[in-house]
Amino acid sequence: MATDNEILIAGQGTYILNNTTEFTGNFDAIVVLEDTVFNSIKIAAVDVKSTYIAAPGTAVKAGAIIRPKSAQKFSGVKLTSGSVAIVL
Numbered sequence: 001m002a003t004d005n006e007i008l009i010a011g012q013g014t015y016i017l018n019n020t021t022e023f024t025g026n027f028d029a030i031v032v033l034e035d036t037v038f039n040s041i042k043i044a045a046v047d048v049k050s051t052y053i054a055a056p057g058t059a060v061k062a063g064a065i066i067r068p069k070s071a072q073k074f075s076g077v078k079l080t081s082g083s084v085a086i087v088l
Contacts, residue, residue: 012028014085014086015086015088016083016084016085017077017079017083017084017085017086018079018083018084019079020039020078020080022039022040022077022078023076023078024042024076025075025076026074026075027074028068028073028074029066029067029068029074030065030066030074030085030087031064031065031066031087032061032062032064032082032084033062033082033083033084033085034082034083035059035061035062035082036059036060036062036079036082036083036084037057037059037060037079037080038053038056038077038078038079038080039079040077040078041066041074041076041077042074042075042077043068043073043074043075044072045075052066
């Protein structure tokens with residue numbers, strides 16, 4: 001399991017998602033690179049977007065870092081627009 005420091009510095013690497021194809025896998029954080037609208041954010045294949053974004057249809061501003069709660073990992077993310085760095 002990655003420590004907070006490893007996540008913060010992306011010790012396991014990153015993947016830049018800049019299209020509308022769903023990215024799947026187990027990952028620790030999503031860093032928003034530009035104003036981004038999310039189609040879905042998943043944990044265990046369940047869309048939990050509204051758990052992490054108060055107004056899910058509105059763009060999340062650049063610089064936001066989204067981390068899963070309770071030591072979980074994200075399992076997928078799909079964008080409507082924008083780009084994010086997936087912290088592996």
